[in-house]
Amino acid sequence: xxxxxxxxxxxxxxxxxxxxxxxxxxxxxxxxxxxxxxxxxxxxxxxxxxxxxxxxxxxxxxxxxxxxxxxxxxxxxxxxxxxxxxxxxxxxxxxxxxxxxxxxxxxxxxxxxxxxxxxxxxxxxxxxxxxxxxxxxxxxxxxxxxxxxxxxxxxxxxxxxxxxxxx
Numbered sequence: 001x002x003x004x005x006x007x008x009x010x011x012x013x014x015x016x017x018x019x020x021x022x023x024x025x026x027x028x029x030x031x032x033x034x035x036x037x038x039x040x041x042x043x044x045x046x047x048x049x050x051x052x053x054x055x056x057x058x059x060x061x062x063x064x065x066x067x068x069x070x071x072x073x074x075x076x077x078x079x080x081x082x083x084x085x086x087x088x089x090x091x092x093x094x095x096x097x098x099x100x101x102x103x104x105x106x107x108x109x110x111x112x113x114x115x116x117x118x119x120x121x122x123x124x125x126x127x128x129x130x131x132x133x134x135x136x137x138x139x140x141x142x143x144x145x146x147x148x149x150x151x152x153x154x155x156x157x158x159x160x161x162x163x164x165x166x167x
Contacts, residue, residue: 001034001043003027007052009080009087017084025084025164026050026091032158033092037099037150046102047073050091052080060090062097070104088158093151097143106143 100106
């Protein structure tokens with residue numbers, strides 16, 4: 001996997017992390033999550049950019065060319081105002097979506113974002129079947145349920161095995 005990280009959040013640097021240390025931790029986390037979710041031949045062809053955004057209102061999102069059936073280039077946008085632990089969880093969640101897109105398990109057909117989460121409408125393809133959700137039903141969509149489950153498991157495994165959190 002080729003990885004690029006943009007706009008390291010200032011609050012992490014203010015909390016005592018160097019920019020270099022944050023890049024190392026995020027890089028190791030991304031590699032760990034990809035190693036767990038992707039076959040090595042597929043992982044080798046992935047290009048990922050992690051972008052932190054001060055104005056982003058959601059925790060994160062996986063941006064992909066929705067016209068590509070099995071894309072290989074991804075941008076994961078993450079809210080810059082979260083603590084490092086939440087950033088690592090969000091990264092695991094969004095890398096799960098990256099896996100879903102790359103393997104052709106998940107495709108976005110339409111997404112209408114309303115003024116509140118209750119107004120959102122999502123239409124997507126999941127393993128060959130069209131799924132639709134409105135508002136909070138979004139959290140019951142199969143691709144979100146899988147991403148939330150992997151988020152917890154991958155994050156716990158990474159924290160447990162990482163030298164950065166087990167001195």
